[in-house]
Amino acid sequence: MAGRALRKEDGDLTGPEHAYALPGGGELMLSVGDQVLLRVNDYRGKRTRGENEDVLNGYRGIVRAVDEERRVLVEWREKTADGHRHVVEWVDADYVAQGGLSLGYAITGQEQLDRAVAGLVREVETGTEERMILTEMPKSAVPAHVRPVVADLPTPRAPGVAEPNDADASGGDTASGNRSIPATAEQRARPITPPEPEPMADRPYAHLSNSALRDAVRRAATAARATSAAAERAEAAAQRAEQQAAAGAGAYSLALSRRHQGTAERAVAIRELRALGGAVTERADRLHDTQARIDGLDQQLTETGRFGRPVLRGEDRTVVEADREELLRTREEAARQLKQMNTRLNVVTQQAGPVGEHEAVLTEADMPQEEKAALFRRAQKKDNQAASRSGPKPSRRATRPTVRPSAQRAFEAKQRRVAA
Incomplete structure (x- = not known):
């Protein structure tokens, strides 16, 4: 590496x-x-x-x-x-x-590529000698998704320097021990003609202007940085998932915890609903009896004799009236309590959910702790499996900059005019 x-x-x-x-x-x-x-x-x-x-x-x-x-x-x-x-x-x-x-070492290699791309951009803009940074980098240090762009960039050479393989192409054989013959005076007097550069038209980037090359390099740098950032985010997300799974806070574990909590809350509401149902019935019966007694006392107080005089008079009437007042206060308090109980009954009815599910909810809420622990371990195992699958995925290779047909035709026309 x-x-x-x-x-x-x-x-x-x-x-x-x-x-x-x-x-x-x-x-x-x-x-x-x-x-x-x-x-x-x-x-x-x-x-x-x-x-x-x-x-x-x-x-x-x-x-x-x-x-x-x-x-x-x-x-x-x-x-x-x-x-x-x-x-x-x-x-x-x-x-x-x-x-x-x-x-x-993936991050270090990425930083090396960013520095190389930045250097080539500065060369295109200022003409400095940093142009060789990117194209002379080892291919192993260039991420796969930007290699097509790197392959299209020129590898500049100093004037008068031949290709590295020129010696081999000219028949030179270093292994045989042959050495170059010293130049004669006539040969030294001749002007040194630099080798002809490779025709631009034969290069895959010949159709690109300086501006287009600069754009290609910038896109490569942007793609590299985006890939690095995406990989770091994916690694961070995977690490968080692993830590959550280890702490019992993964998606499956949290869902199971929420289910157990919801079931426990519904079980409490169901039990309160059943208790309230009996209490409301009892309180309603007592209120009915109190009202019946009040009605009986009202009848005694309004009953009259043969000549229209009240049957109850004196001390007896005072006692009955006192009993009636006490019953009225009891009825008022009972009615107030019954109203509160009915209000609470409506609330817990909503919390308890459908009646047909009550028995199943109570059974699940009363599940032994050993069974709940086994369910939690299975959920944690699923969280671990999900976390192992959430690591960074290989990025797609970046595509090469494309050239519009109109630009290609314009370049070919220019070449024909030069040849003519």
Whole structure:
């Protein structure tokens, strides 16, 4: 990988290289200082009750050490409420052998491409000698989706410098020990004629003006940055999904938690509804009895004798009137309570849902805790599977800049006029 080669050349990788066999016959070379990407989840935090940190897919870190047991010490940085914190954890050789670790130099290569593209744009605009930056980059350092654009850009040479293969084309044979013959005085007196440049018409970018080339380079740079940003967003989303799954906050786990909570709330409403139904019936019966007693006392108070005089008189009438007043207050209080109970009954009826579902809701709410835990584990497993599928996907290759037929015809006409 070009990124690793550059870091090794700059002295950023220290110590010996350690080779690890990978699934499928591949091999991973690691040294202290290598940038790596963690690929397999290891929820060791729960197993050790917080003594160790979880190692999750998508974490990008640096190799800090390799011990005699071929374990790799990886350091990475995590976001916290206060900023960031540095985490260091060992991963063993088995973890690496199952593909849990890979080199992670994609971002560095992207930055190198951006600098090269920016340099070529400045050359087109100012005429400086930075034009060779992009076209002389190794193809391995150029992302696949911009290689078609890079392939169309010229590789400029200084005046008088022939192609690298000119010696071979002229029949020169360095392996045979032949050396060039010193030039004679006559030959030295001749003016040096630079080699004829390759005809522009034969080049695939001959139809492009400086402005079109500049636009092509800018589109390549924009596509590269967009791809890098999309990959970072996808990795961040995958990392969040992994962390949510580990914390029981994934989509399936949250849906199951919401269902259990909703079922528990409905069960409470159903039980209250049934209790309120009986209380309302009892309170209505008591109110009916109170009204019947009031009606009986009213009849006694209005009853008259033979000559139109009230039957109840004196102290007896006073007692009956006092009883009637007490019953009126009791009826008023009972009516107020019954109204409140009916209002609450309407609310819990809505919360309890359809009557036909009440028994099923109560059964689910009374489910043993062991069964609920088993359901939660299955939901968490689905979250882990979904998170593993949500990683960054390969980007599509960027298409080459196209030329309109009218521009091509104009260029061909210009060539014919020059030939004439």
